[in-house]
Amino acid sequence: MSDFLFNHLLDDAHQCPIIVNGVACQVPEQLSVAAALLYLGHLANRQHPVSGELRGSYCHAGFCFECLVAIDGQANKRACLTQITPNMSINTALAGVN
Amino acid sequence: MAQIYDYLVIGAGPAGMAAAIETSNAGLSVLVLDQASSAGGQIYRNLGHADKQQTSVLGSNYGAGKPLLECFMAANCDYQSSVQVWHIETHTKGFLVAAIVAGETKSFLTSHLLLAHGAMERPMAITGWHKPGVLTAGAGQILLKSSALMPKEVVLVGSGPLLLLLAQQYRVAGVAIKAILDTTPKSNYWYAIPWLVAGLTNPMELFKGLWLTLVQRIKIPYISGVSHLEVMGDEQVSGVKYTVSDRVYNIDCKLVMLHQGIIAQTQMAQMLRCAMVWNERQQCWQIKADVMGYTSIPGVQVAGDGGSIGGALLAQIEGRVAGMGRVFNTPVVSPWHKKWVYSWLRFRVKQLRWARGLVDRLYRPAEWLSKPADQTIVCRCEQVNAKTIRSIVNSGCAGVNQLKRFTRAGMGACQGRQCGLNLSHLVAQTQQRPMAEVEPLSVRPPLSPINLGQLAKSLRL
Amino acid sequence: MKPVKPLSPAYDWIIVGGGLVGASIAYGLIQKQPQLRILVLDGSDTDYRASVGNFGLIWVQGKGHNFPAYANWSLQGADLWPQFAQQLSFQSQIDLGYQRQGGLEFALSQSHLDTLSEEMAAIADHTQGAFHYNVLNREATLALQPGLGEAVVGAIYSPQDGQVNPLYLLLALQKASQLCGVDYQSSCRVDTIEALGHGFKAAGFVGKKILLCAGLDNQRLGKQLAMHLPVRPVKGQILITERTDLGMLNYASPQLLQTAEGTIQVGGSSEHLGLDDRSSLDIMSSIAEEAVAVLPNLSNLKLVRSWGALRVMSPDGAPIYQQSKQYKGAFGVCCHSGVTLAAAHAGPLSNWLLNSLNEDPLNLIEAMSNERFSI
Numbered sequence: 001m002s003d004f005l006f007n008h009l010l011d012d013a014h015q016c017p018i019i020v021n022g023v024a025c026q027v028p029e030q031l032s033v034a035a036a037l038l039y040l041g042h043l044a045n046r047q048h049p050v051s052g053e054l055r056g057s058y059c060h061a062g063f064c065f066e067c068l069v070a071i072d073g074q075a076n077k078r079a080c081l082t083q084i085t086p087n088m089s090i091n092t093a094l095a096g097v098n
Numbered sequence: 099m100a101q102i103y104d105y106l107v108i109g110a111g112p113a114g115m116a117a118a119i120e121t122s123n124a125g126l127s128v129l130v131l132d133q134a135s136s137a138g139g140q141i142y143r144n145l146g147h148a149d150k151q152q153t154s155v156l157g158s159n160y161g162a163g164k165p166l167l168e169c170f171m172a173a174n175c176d177y178q179s180s181v182q183v184w185h186i187e188t189h190t191k192g193f194l195v196a197a198i199v200a201g202e203t204k205s206f207l208t209s210h211l212l213l214a215h216g217a218m219e220r221p222m223a224i225t226g227w228h229k230p231g232v233l234t235a236g237a238g239q240i241l242l243k244s245s246a247l248m249p250k251e252v253v254l255v256g257s258g259p260l261l262l263l264l265a266q267q268y269r270v271a272g273v274a275i276k277a278i279l280d281t282t283p284k285s286n287y288w289y290a291i292p293w294l295v296a297g298l299t300n301p302m303e304l305f306k307g308l309w310l311t312l313v314q315r316i317k318i319p320y321i322s323g324v325s326h327l328e329v330m331g332d333e334q335v336s337g338v339k340y341t342v343s344d345r346v347y348n349i350d351c352k353l354v355m356l357h358q359g360i361i362a363q364t365q366m367a368q369m370l371r372c373a374m375v376w377n378e379r380q381q382c383w384q385i386k387a388d389v390m391g392y393t394s395i396p397g398v399q400v401a402g403d404g405g406s407i408g409g410a411l412l413a414q415i416e417g418r419v420a421g422m423g424r425v426f427n428t429p430v431v432s433p434w435h436k437k438w439v440y441s442w443l444r445f446r447v448k449q450l451r452w453a454r455g456l457v458d459r460l461y462r463p464a465e466w467l468s469k470p471a472d473q474t475i476v477c478r479c480e481q482v483n484a485k486t487i488r489s490i491v492n493s494g495c496a497g498v499n500q501l502k503r504f505t506r507a508g509m510g511a512c513q514g515r516q517c518g519l520n521l522s523h524l525v526a527q528t529q530q531r532p533m534a535e536v537e538p539l540s541v542r543p544p545l546s547p548i549n550l551g552q553l554a555k556s557l558r559l
Numbered sequence: 560m561k562p563v564k565p566l567s568p569a570y571d572w573i574i575v576g577g578g579l580v581g582a583s584i585a586y587g588l589i590q591k592q593p594q595l596r597i598l599v600l601d602g603s604d605t606d607y608r609a610s611v612g613n614f615g616l617i618w619v620q621g622k623g624h625n626f627p628a629y630a631n632w633s634l635q636g637a638d639l640w641p642q643f644a645q646q647l648s649f650q651s652q653i654d655l656g657y658q659r660q661g662g663l664e665f666a667l668s669q670s671h672l673d674t675l676s677e678e679m680a681a682i683a684d685h686t687q688g689a690f691h692y693n694v695l696n697r698e699a700t701l702a703l704q705p706g707l708g709e710a711v712v713g714a715i716y717s718p719q720d721g722q723v724n725p726l727y728l729l730l731a732l733q734k735a736s737q738l739c740g741v742d743y744q745s746s747c748r749v750d751t752i753e754a755l756g757h758g759f760k761a762a763g764f765v766g767k768k769i770l771l772c773a774g775l776d777n778q779r780l781g782k783q784l785a786m787h788l789p790v791r792p793v794k795g796q797i798l799i800t801e802r803t804d805l806g807m808l809n810y811a812s813p814q815l816l817q818t819a820e821g822t823i824q825v826g827g828s829s830e831h832l833g834l835d836d837r838s839s840l841d842i843m844s845s846i847a848e849e850a851v852a853v854l855p856n857l858s859n860l861k862l863v864r865s866w867g868a869l870r871v872m873s874p875d876g877a878p879i880y881q882q883s884k885q886y887k888g889a890f891g892v893c894c895h896s897g898v899t900l901a902a903a904h905a906g907p908l909s910n911w912l913l914n915s916l917n918e919d920p921l922n923l924i925e926a927m928s929n930e931r932f933s934i
Contacts, residue, residue, distance in 0.1 A: 005353055009246040009271060010149055028246070029149070034246035043352075044230035045333055049802050049821075050481040054333045056230030058478075060237035061140070062133060063218050063481065065511035066228075074249070076547070076861060078802065080240075081182075083135060159741045187839055194842050205840065213563050235601070256825025371837070494735060496745040503611045506820075535602045541839050542866045548823070550800060551858025553847040556840060 004041050013088040019089045033068045033090055034060055034079035039046065045069050045079065054094070102191050103129045103176075105424055106208035107364065108183060111139020112163070112410045113417035114214035115170035118165040118177075120421025124430040128175035129206060131197060135180050138167055139216055139402075142234070143412045145437040147173075150521030152246050155271045157263075158258060159306075159410070159490055160243075166414060172426025184544035185370055186211070193370075193419045199253030206347070209511060211395050212420055213367055213385070214413075216289055216453040217360040217403035220382070220463060221516045223470045226329030228478050234262045248273050248340075249353045255327060255336055256357040257282040259307065264355070265314045276313060276351055279340055281358065283464045290460040295457035299449055303409075304456070329354055351427060358463045363404050365513060368541040370395050376534040379458045380407050382519065385536050389444055392417060399423065399493060414451040419443050469521040477517040479510020484524060491528040498522050498539045511547065513540040569758055570598045570742075573766030575749050577601030578610035579725065580665075580904060581772030582732035586647070587909030589739040598764055599736070600747045602773075606721075607792070607836060609774050610897055612868020613725040614797060614826050615818075616811055617657075617899045619690060620664055620717045628687035628926035629877040633896065634686050635923070636903030637719055643902035644723070644743035650738065651731035655723050662720025662811040663704060665711050665853050679715055679862045686791030689717055691775055692717040709850040722811040725898050732901075737925045747840060749773070754886045759784075768888040770912065775834075776873045777893050785885040787929050790893045792869035794800060796842045798825040800860040807856070814853055822858065825850040829870075836867040855901040870895045874932060880908065880924045 013028035020040060027036045034057040037045055044054035046068055057067035060080040067079040070091040079090075105121045110132035122128045122132075129136075138145045142163030153161050170177075176178055176417040178199060185196040192209035198254045219236045226232070235254065261278070266276055271348035297304045314320060328340040330348070337350040361382035364374060373386040378505075384406055384538055391399035401420040402413030431440075431491055442551040470476055472485035482505050490504050498521045501507060508514035508519055514521070520541040527537045572588060573582045585599050602608075616685045619637045624632030637659075644657040666672035676694045683690045693699075693716045698715040701707055738741055744762075752769060753760040759769040771777050771788070781788035789827035816824040827849065828842045841864055851858045871893055873879050878894035888914060894900060899906075911924050919925055 005251070006241075006247050006249055007273075009155065009242070009248060013246070030339075031245040031247065034408075035247050038241070039247060048481055050322055053228070053481075054230050055228065056334075057233075058228075058232065058237065059219065059234050060240040061218065061513060063515045075859075076545075078111055080237075081133070081180075081200075091184075141647050185838070185840060185843075195839060223723055245851065286722065375646055448849065468726050490730075493737065494601075494743045496601060499604045500611075500745075504730045509864060513863075540605065542864060544865065545696070547801075547861040550798070550847045550860050550862060551860060553798075553850045553862055556844040556847075 003028050005043070005054055006038050008039065016084055016086055018084050019087065027084065031084050032060070033069065033071060033082045033084055033088070036084050037079060037089060037092070038092070042092060044092070073076070099389060099425050100205065100207050100375050103127050104191070105129070105205065105212065106131070106195060106197070106206060107212045107214055107256055108137065109178065109214035109216055109402070109404065110134070110137035110170070111214060112166060112402050113119045113404070113420070114139070114212065115166055116417030117212050117214060117401055117421035118175045118413045119169055119173045120418050122175040124425040124428065129197065129208065130175055130177045131181040131206070132177070132179050133182060137170060137177065137179065138163060140240070142167060143240060145362040148243065149246065150494060153245070155267050157267060163410070182444065182546040183366070183510040183538050184546045184548050186366055188370065188395070194215045196350050198546070198552065201300070203548065206557065210424055211399070212391070213368060213398065213400045213404055214417060215363050215404045216403045216513060218363050218406055219357060220361045220385060221520060222356045222358045222467060223474055223476050223520050224327040224329060224356070225381045225469070225471055225474045226331065226335070228475050229329055229331050229335050230333070231331065231335030231352050231358045232354045232356060235355045237263045238264050238355045239267070241269060250274060251351065252347060252349060252353045252355055253277050253279065253351040254355050255281070257463065258359040259310070259334060259457060260360065261357040262310045262314050264316060266310055269317060275318045277319040277321055277349055277485040279338065280320065280345055281324050281464050281467065282322065282461060283328070284323055286412065286460055286462055290456060292383070293456040293459045296452045300453040305454070307457070325464065353535045358467060359461055360403065361406055361519065362407060364538065365515070365541045365545055367393060367398070367400060368400055368538065369543065372398060374538055377406070378534070379455060381463060383549070385518055389419065390426070392423065393421035394439060407472060408451055412447065412454070415450065416445055458520070467528060468520065470520065476520050477507035477510065479512050479516070480506040482507040487521065487524050488528055491525055497537050498525055499537065501525060502539060513541060513545060570596045570764065570766035572597045572768050573759065573761055573764055574599045574770045574772055574773035575741065575761060577610055577733065577745070578608055578707060578774060579613070579732070579901060580734065581770070582729055582895060583897070583901040583904035584772065584892065584912065585741050585853065585911055586732045586736045587743050587905030588912065589736055590905065591871055591909055591913060593739060595831070595914045598739045598763055598766060599741060599743045600749055601743065601745045601790045602748060603746050607775060607834065607869045609868055609895070610869050611726060611835070612795065612818065612866055613727040613898055614824060615722050615898060616662070616813060616816065617659070617721040617723060618662060618813065618896070619719045619899070620692065620715055621675070621678055621879060621926060622682070622896065623685065624681040624901065626875060626877045628923045630685040630690070631921065632680045632903060632923045632927070633691055634719065634900055635907070636723070636900045639902035639906050640721065643905060644739065647731050647735055650735040653727050653731040653734065653753065654881060655727050656730055657721065657723045659719070659721035660810055661716060661718040663700070663714045663716050664812060665700070665714045665814055667712065667849070669712050675715045690717070690783065691719060695702045697872050706854055706856050708852045708855045714812070720811055722816060723898060728898065729900060737891050752780060754784065756887070758770060759889060768890070769893060771891040774868060777891055781891050784883045784889040785934070786881050786883045786891045788809065788874055788879055788881065788891045788893050789932060790871050790931070791831070792834055793872040794830040794836060794847060794867050794869055795826060795829070796838055797865065798843060798846055798862055799823070799864040800825070801863050802856065803860055815850055822863070823857065834869070838865050838867050878927050879929050880927050881929050
């Protein structure tokens with residue numbers, strides 16, 4: 001999961017502290033939770049309830065419901081429609097992570 | 099007693115903003131509800147807060163929304179951002195719109211409703227499209243606009259103006275585009291020639307489009323005539339397999355962005371039981387509406403890409419026309435206004451819709467993309483593949499709604515947004531009926547999730 | 560889809576309506592007499608279909624407390640279910656999700672519990688004690704279903720209740736019937752039925768006998784065959800939550816039910832609004848309110864789906880089984896409990912349709928004719 005596949009356009013962006021799966025991280029401000037997860041290299045954010053396959057954010061517009069994660073203790077929130085806030089706690093729903 | 103608005107607009111994109119400006123200027127009480135955290139819609143997403151560097155990458159069409167956005171922010175209407183509308187129903191006082199705002203349930207009453215909720219990307223059900231690492235081109239643009247995020251390296255797949263625009267923006271931003279795999283059927287170029295006349299009525303856009311198309315072809319590894327796409331990889335994307343002229347190729351990559359045009363969103367209108375029509379030119383269902391945007395349900399209008407796909411400029415004009423339509427029979431609209439301004443706007447709507455025909459024909463999705471391979475997951479939410487769907491349709495089920503009950507396809511959280519169109523295609527193909535005869539998937543609440551606890555506490559009006 | 564030629568020789572039976580009632584009977588008839596030529600005419604994709612808006616209970620509690628024949632018929636139907644389910648799932652290779660784990664109806668007030676107990680006593684009386692039930696106080700209810708809210712004062716428990724996935728039941732019936740040779744025609748609207756003397760003609764097809772299982776349309780079609788089939792729509796709204804841990808609910812209940820997939824079904828509304836199956840905020844909200852009152856843990860579960868469906872209701876809520884007096888060979892079946900009675904419809908009712916009176920020793924079916932409305 002340490003594969004960084006995304007860049008931030010602005011070099012001087014302010015950083016915002018968030019906690020992903022219990023690990024404290026710094027990400028640029030003004031990201032959606034789904035964007036923050038991509039930025040940190042998490043392409044997958046949950047397991048499909050039927051098949052157990054990994055799934056990741058897809059449409060980033062609130063249509064597809066693939067980006068569901070637990071945010072500040074609330075399960076199955078759409079990560080793409082939620083903006084990060086300082087010290088927000090995000091948990092992906094992957095086996096072995098929680 | 100809750101306030102009953104004269105006009106409730108869903109969506110703060112070009113259409114919604116223009117309609118809200120028009121009606122609030124005429125003195126109506128107007129409420130605009132929008133899903134995003136700031137106004138602008140998909141096209142002008144985050145424009146109010148975008149950095150200069152972002153604006154320059156995103157190009158001139160993005161910045162062009164500034165005057166409208168400023169005018170909207172100054173208008174005398176109520177505007178609520180980050181609103182998730184989950185239910186709409188007809189009510190003795192007009193319409194009731196139920197939504198979640200900041201975790202709380204809220205209900206709004208209005209005598210008239212404008213659906214200006216925009217469009218969504220056409221689902222592109224290719225094998226492996228559900229794997230982590232596959233995003234849509236729209237997602238790519240949203241990441242750029244809202245989060246200033248871009249991939250280091252990506253393969254762009256599909257067809258349509260948005261894909262080319264994203265390629266352009268990524269190129270300017272320095273993203274390594276490994277390839278564009280263009281699925282536009284070569285025959286489309288021939289079929290589109292007669293539409294050039296229509297396109298010429300909007301020469302500026304035609305020129306921009308041509309330039310966009312040519313530049314990408316010169317500057318990026320551009321592979322056209324692509325078919326039989328398959329996203330490879332076990333748990334995550336490892337590459338894309340594709341066919342050109344009967345030869346199979348592989349390209350390694352970890353990120354793929356798919357796109358094959360956009361389609362109208364019809365969920366809210368369907369929930370209200372507005373009549374739908376199949377638009378053969380745009381290959382999607384649309385809300386049946388007249389030029390003023392009035393649907394088959396009195397008091398409900400539609401404007402912008404949520405009605406007929408036509409882009410930001412057309413959406414803005416349609417929004418204005420819809421707003422004018424709302425106040426048309428009141429004294430605020432002068433006879434001069436009625437005669438000249440309204441007629442001119444109506445003419446522009448018709449003309450721009452006609453001009454759009456060129457784009458519609460040129461980027462009409464390839465037929466093979468509506469015929470997913472048996473192993474392709476069509477319904478992502480319930481993990482139902484095309485084989486299961488075909489076998490149930492073959493056993494004699496009447497249509498998509500029966501199909502949904504027997505296979506669970508379309509029952510998931512996305513409410514059939516990602517599979518509905520493809521389910522209908524599969525039914526139409528298997529039963530050998532035209533799409534116009536197949537019913538779309540019916541829509542039931544909730545349009546977005548709500549807890550039972552929140553629902554129990556919903557304010558009843 | 561099986562190609563069916565409109566001009567093919569007469570069918571033995573034409574069944575108008577491919578919902579649970581029509582499909583159960585088609586399946587029953589072909590099991591009894593495999594040589595029968597049966598045609599099921601099913602409606603369009605967007606028709607009002609009670610069969611697919613169903614809760615999926617196989618429910619004996621509360622059925623027929625004011626109608627002894629219906630009480631006995633429901634119990635008989637529920638008792639036939641285990642064998643029926645086994646045979647049907649074997650033939651169709653579809654898991655129906657059938658369980659007879661027992662059912663609970665929760666009471667949120669003492670007066671509600673008292674009313675329910677009186678009804679249960681009446682059913683037990685009608686069935687000569689064959690219906691088993693217990694009136695549970697709060698503690699006894701909690702022992703069966705932990706996590707109940709403060710508002711629950713007690714419940715009725717019956718070990719004879721159960722559940723099934725109604726959608727898979729319908730699919731299995733259609734599949735098994737077709738495998739046995741039943742012809743099935745979808746998207747087929749029946750406007751008129753013609754009595755020909757030697758049979759009946761519907762939608763261009765000719766059959767010796769005709770059976771109306773068209774739900775709410777039975778009233779209209781029945782008239783054409785001189786049958787009074789008084790049914791009207793009663794709307795029920797249902798909510799479905801996201802999947803959650805299996806075992807959250809131990810028993811079936813008309814208020815709350817956990818499906819094999821893990822989703823929780825919430826229901827229990829009843830409205831008389833004519834042909835309108837739309838969901839409405841006030842009802843959805845009150846259903847949710849009751850569900851959360853029964854089981855507060857549900858409040859954090861997300862609603863993923865909801866729908867309204869129209870029950871096919873006779874004036875007294877019990878089924879109607881009728882043969883036309885004027886046109887022999889024309890029958891009508893109207894009923895709102897197509898799941899509970901599926902086994903009864905595939906079994907004793909199919910026998911009755913084939914052999915008439917001989918197969919109804921207890922006179923249950925005859926007691927449920929429409930004559931009861933003409934007094």
